[in-house]
Amino acid sequence: MEPLRQSPSPCPSSRPSSPRTPPCEMFGHVGIEAVLDQLKIKAMKMGFEFNIMVVGQSGLGKSTMVNTLFKSKMWKTTVPGFVMPIPQTLQLHSVTHVIEEKGVKLKLTVTDTPGFGDQINNDRCWDPILGYINEQYERYLQEEILITRQRHIPDTRVHCCVYFVPPTGHCLRPLDIECLQRLCRTVNVVPVIARADSLTIEEREAFRRRIQQNMRVHGIDVYPQKCFDEDINDKILNSKIRDRIPFAVVGADREHLVNGRCVLGRQTKWGIIEVENMAHCEFPLLRDLLIRSHLQDLKDITHNVHYENYRVIRLNESHLLPRGPGWVNLAPASARQLTSPGPSKACRRARDGSEDGF
Amino acid sequence: SHQRKWADKEYVGFAALPNQLHRKSVKKGFDFTLMVAGESGLGKSTLINSLFLTNLYEDRQVPEASARLTQTLTIERRGVEIEEGGIKVKLTLVDTPGFGDSVDCSDCWLPVVRFIEEQFEQYLRDESGLNRKNIQDSRVHCCLYFISPFGRGLRPLDVAFLRAVHEKVNIIPVIGKADALMPKETQALKQKIRDQLREEEINIYQFPECDSDEDEDFKRQDAQMKESIPFAVVGSCEVVRDGGNRPMRGRRYSWGTVEVENPHHCDFLNLRRMLVQTHLQDLKEVTHDVLYEGYRARCLQSLARPGARDRASRSKLSRQSATEIPLPMLPLAETEKLIREKDEELRRMQEMLEKMQAQMQQSQAPGEQSDAL
Numbered sequence: 001m002e003p004l005r006q007s008p009s010p011c012p013s014s015r016p017s018s019p020r021t022p023p024c025e026m027f028g029h030v031g032i033e034a035v036l037d038q039l040k041i042k043a044m045k046m047g048f049e050f051n052i053m054v055v056g057q058s059g060l061g062k063s064t065m066v067n068t069l070f071k072s073k074m075w076k077t078t079v080p081g082f083v084m085p086i087p088q089t090l091q092l093h094s095v096t097h098v099i100e101e102k103g104v105k106l107k108l109t110v111t112d113t114p115g116f117g118d119q120i121n122n123d124r125c126w127d128p129i130l131g132y133i134n135e136q137y138e139r140y141l142q143e144e145i146l147i148t149r150q151r152h153i154p155d156t157r158v159h160c161c162v163y164f165v166p167p168t169g170h171c172l173r174p175l176d177i178e179c180l181q182r183l184c185r186t187v188n189v190v191p192v193i194a195r196a197d198s199l200t201i202e203e204r205e206a207f208r209r210r211i212q213q214n215m216r217v218h219g220i221d222v223y224p225q226k227c228f229d230e231d232i233n234d235k236i237l238n239s240k241i242r243d244r245i246p247f248a249v250v251g252a253d254r255e256h257l258v259n260g261r262c263v264l265g266r267q268t269k270w271g272i273i274e275v276e277n278m279a280h281c282e283f284p285l286l287r288d289l290l291i292r293s294h295l296q297d298l299k300d301i302t303h304n305v306h307y308e309n310y311r312v313i314r315l316n317e318s319h320l321l322p323r324g325p326g327w328v329n330l331a332p333a334s335a336r337q338l339t340s341p342g343p344s345k346a347c348r349r350a351r352d353g354s355e356d357g358f
Numbered sequence: 359s360h361q362r363k364w365a366d367k368e369y370v371g372f373a374a375l376p377n378q379l380h381r382k383s384v385k386k387g388f389d390f391t392l393m394v395a396g397e398s399g400l401g402k403s404t405l406i407n408s409l410f411l412t413n414l415y416e417d418r419q420v421p422e423a424s425a426r427l428t429q430t431l432t433i434e435r436r437g438v439e440i441e442e443g444g445i446k447v448k449l450t451l452v453d454t455p456g457f458g459d460s461v462d463c464s465d466c467w468l469p470v471v472r473f474i475e476e477q478f479e480q481y482l483r484d485e486s487g488l489n490r491k492n493i494q495d496s497r498v499h500c501c502l503y504f505i506s507p508f509g510r511g512l513r514p515l516d517v518a519f520l521r522a523v524h525e526k527v528n529i530i531p532v533i534g535k536a537d538a539l540m541p542k543e544t545q546a547l548k549q550k551i552r553d554q555l556r557e558e559e560i561n562i563y564q565f566p567e568c569d570s571d572e573d574e575d576f577k578r579q580d581a582q583m584k585e586s587i588p589f590a591v592v593g594s595c596e597v598v599r600d601g602g603n604r605p606m607r608g609r610r611y612s613w614g615t616v617e618v619e620n621p622h623h624c625d626f627l628n629l630r631r632m633l634v635q636t637h638l639q640d641l642k643e644v645t646h647d648v649l650y651e652g653y654r655a656r657c658l659q660s661l662a663r664p665g666a667r668d669r670a671s672r673s674k675l676s677r678q679s680a681t682e683i684p685l686p687m688l689p690l691a692e693t694e695k696l697i698r699e700k701d702e703e704l705r706r707m708q709e710m711l712e713k714m715q716a717q718m719q720q721s722q723a724p725g726e727q728s729d730a731l
Contacts (some may be wrong), residue, residue, distance in 0.1 A: 059508035120515050121462045166508060167538075168399020170422040175461045195508055198538035200611055214423040268540055269622050271614025279612045 045297040047098070047105035049155050050249065050295060051136075053187075054110065055129060055179070056164025057117040060194035064251035065162070066110050068264060068275055069287055070099055090115045090128045111158065118173055126179045132186050133158050137310040157307060159224065159298045160290060161187045164194040165246060169207050172214040180220045187306055188298050190289065191215075196248035196281050197266065197273050204248045211246055228301060241289060247282040250275055380700060385445040389495055390638060391477075393527065394451065395470065395519065396504025397458035399535030405502075405593030408607065409630055412438055413595070421455070431456040431466050433473050452498060458515055467519040474498050474526045478653040488700045493595060500563070500633070500647045501527045504534040505588060512558075513549035520560045526649060528563035528641050530633065531555070536590035536624050537609060537616045544590050551588050562587075565632060578655060583632060589625035594618050 054062040094111040111132065116125055127171065143153045161183055165176055172180070183189045191211070195206060222245060224238040251276045252264045266273045275283045284311045290298070392404050407413055421429060434453040439446060454470055457463075477497045484493040501523060505516060512520075520529060531551065536544060555562060565587075568580045597606040598615050607618045618626050633641075 057508070059506070059510050118509075118513060120518060121464045123462045162490045166506075167535075168397075170399050170420050171426075173423075177423060177427065178461060195538055197611070198507070198535045200609060208425075217424065260444065266540055268537070268614070270537075270616050271611065273611075273613050287695060 043342065044104055046152070047107055048295075049107045049109075050299070051109040051111070051156060051159050052290070053092075053113070053129070053158045053161045054164065055113050055116055055135075055161055055183070056194060057166060058114060060164040060166060061251045062112060062162075062164055062194075064253055065164075065192075065194075065249065067253045068251040068283065069290065070097075070108060074297075090125055092128060092132050109156065122175055124177075126182050129179075130182060130186060134310065137307055140307065141311055155299075157302055158187050159295075159302045161189045162286075163189055163191040163289075165191055165192055165194050165211065167198050167207070167248075169193060169199055169203050171207075171210045172218075177218050177220070180215070180222070181218060184221050186310075188301055189220075190223050190286070192286060193246050193248040195250065197250045199248065208244075208246060208248070223298065223301070225301070228305070240302040241285075244282065244285060247286045249283045249286050249287075250281040251283070255356075387448060388638070389448050389450070390500075390642065391450040391452060391496060391498050392503070393453045393470075393474075393498045393501040395457055395501060396534065397506060397515075398455070400504040400506060401591075401593050402502075402504050402534065404595065405532075405534065405591055405626075406628065407595050408593035409634065410438070410440060410449060412440065426456075426459055429456045429459060431469050433469060450496070457519075463515055466515075467522045470519070471522050471526065474523060475653065478526075478650055479657075481650065482654055482657060487696055489703060495642075497645055497650060498527050500641045501529050502633075503529055503531050505531055505551060507533050507535050507538045507547065507590075511547065512554045515556050517554070517560070520555075520562075521558060524561045525652065528649070529590035530559075530563050530629075530645055532625075532629065533588050533590040535592065537592045548586070548588055548590065563641065563644070565637060580596070583628050586625050586628055589629040591626050591629055592596075592616055592618055592624040593626070636652070 052066075054066060056062055090113060092111055094109055094115055096107065096109040098105055098107050100106070113129060115281070116129070140153060140155065140157055143150060147230055163176075163180060163183065165172065180189060180191065193199070193204065193207060193211075199207060215219075221227075224241060226238075226242070230236040250266065250273055252266050252273070254264065254266075255262050256265045256267055256272050257263075258265070258272055258274060263272075263277070264275045266275075274280050278284055386730060392406075396402055432455055434452045434455060436453065438449050438451070439451055441447070452473070457466060457470070460466065474497075481493065481495065481497055484490065503516070503520065505512060505685070509516075520531075523529065533539075533547060533551075539547065565580075565584055569579055574582075592609065594607045594609050594616075596607065596609070597605045598610050598617075599605045606620075609616045609618075617623050621627050
């Protein structure tokens with residue numbers, strides 16, 4: 001888009017516009033459109049950051065999904081036959097890569113949660129996850145309250161948590177419900193039906209409906225949250241997405257030849273499952289949501305809502321008066337307050353009348 | 359099959375014994391108790407329906423998510439009578455809904471272990487009792503344990519369950535929903551499970567060696583079937599018609615159709631052949647001769663020497679004969695109760711006989727004595 005394109009811009013000019021008037025810069029044309037390009041250029045120079053976390057039992061294809069999403073080998077996926085021992089406690093580990101496409105740099109950090117839900121007793125297995133997420137908020141907060149702040153605070157906050165639901169075909173399991181309830185209060189959660197190639201189309205639909213109902217009943221508000229729809233366009237677009245969540249996804253990092261095209265897929269004796277084929281699975285919807293359309297929105301909600309909520313709690317906890325301009329002494333966060341599935345935090349940008357069905 | 363020289367003067371006649379056995383079994387019918395265990399959502403019910411071509415789970419209500427939050431493990435029994443080729447099989451299915459579903463599954467296998475032992479206990483009482491003619495065998499003859507195709511082998515819960523029950527019931531491990539796996543993944547998973555079973559010293563049911571006089575083809579087929587354990591199964595009761603081909607049971611996906619009875623797609627046929635067609639009787643025998651005897655020996659030994667911690671392992675049964683150990687005398691009250699119960703039973707049978715005789719006399723027709731006693 002060129003800033004000086006000679007398009008008739010509505011402007012309070014005193015000269016009547018006539019079709020004969022040669023297109024030229026009118027007096028009223030300010031050139032504000034150029035700002036968009038300035039933003040773009042700056043953003044491209046600085047690059048984008050995006051942090052996602054993948055949560056789910058082992059074997060649900062988390063690593064493969066990440067590789068498929070970003071079309072690059074973020075991780076070595078488990079080779080059949082090689083098995084990492086299931087860790088006794090949940091250990092998170094993060095990997096950061098910088099990937100580039102058409103001049104746009106993306107610093108991507110993916111946090112995995114191996115050992116989640118694999119034990120006999122999985123009580124409180126969500127604590128390390130919530131702890132990690134809150135730790136990133138804390139880090140940002142500490143940077144933010146400094147007197148001399150960095151120009152650009154490194155953002156390690158989790159912008160999106162992809163939750164992998166096993167394809168039982170029945171409904172959400174107790175573990176899923178407990179976890180999702182807690183995660184949704186703290187971070188943007190996008191649930192997906194993992195390894196969906198074991199479900200037929202009909203089974204997927206029935207499963208999806210049941211999960212949606214479970215989420216309604218148990219007060220699980222996943223991304224995109226209804227209360228943050230800003231205008232009617234948002235509402236329309238996001239409603240379409242909400243209708244299909246959780247997406248039934250399949251991941252693959254091997255390519256096969258199908259009808260002369262090279263596609264990512266899984267080859268079985270009865271056919272090839274093409275990951276990017278909407279008739280086979282809904283991976284394209286997940287990719288579009290996370291990367292192509294809502295990446296910035298995920299970051300915005302994280303910053304304006306989840307992080308602010310965290311900040312409010314922390315500030316309320318510390319009762320000391322400000323020592324000086326802009327100085328707030330924070331007491332160490334109390335873990336209990338931050339990990340209970342208590343009543344939901346206030347929706348910051350809730351519009352009146354749109355807070356239905358939460 | 360051996361040639362019979364009917365005209366042979368040396369012919370004694372007991373070669374017809376198998377036929378006699380056959381006739382008796384046909385008349386008596388066949389009882390079998392099959393337990394199905396594993397996390398929910400692994401296709402257990404569908405597989406059972408596929409195996410026995412019946413809708414055992416027709417009236418099934420899958421519990422809602424809220425219900426599952428407080429669900430504890432229950433044991434459910436369903437019975438069905440299947441008749442084929444003149445033989446009646448009374449199949450009892452034992453289900454374990456709630457297994458592996460909770461957030462905290464510690465000790466969730468204990469009710470299952472208790473159930474299995476209760477059946478042994480009941481049999482032991484019946485066997486030591488006074489009227490042994492009509493012992494009902496409710497012992498669990500086989501446990502089909504479903505392993506998730508998504509886990510990277512046996513999960514901690516699988517190991518815990520199998521270790522708790524492997525000396526008490528015949529275990530046949532299967533991988534459920536195996537159409538989620540590509541061929542290489544299936545092989546790797548099977549190998550991993552076999553390795554883990556060995557490492558954890560879990561004894562699964564061993565299909566017996568085939569006779570040495572079977573032909574090579576049969577032996578090879580038998581070996582192949584054994585190598586495909588744990589069976590990677592897919593179940594379906596839906597019939598798919600793949601244009602041109604004959605209709606068959608399968609699962610239709612948008613990228614292809616899985617055929618349940620296609621040996622290249624899954625091990626369903628192997629499982630059906632080995633479980634139902636060839637080894638049903640052997641499973642019962644092993645349950646009786648090995649597992650039950652093991653339980654009985656442990657029981658008697660602990661009665662003989664209270665506090666004795668001897669565990670007769672499956673391979674070395676205690677050599678002590680019953681004469682060396684005092685008979686398990688049930689407490690006096692128990693014995694009296696048993697005698698009274700048997701008396702009642704005898705009286706009822708007497709009444710029934712009299713009634714039938716009266717009926718026969720009335721109808722004046724040669725009535726057939728039913729075998730239902």
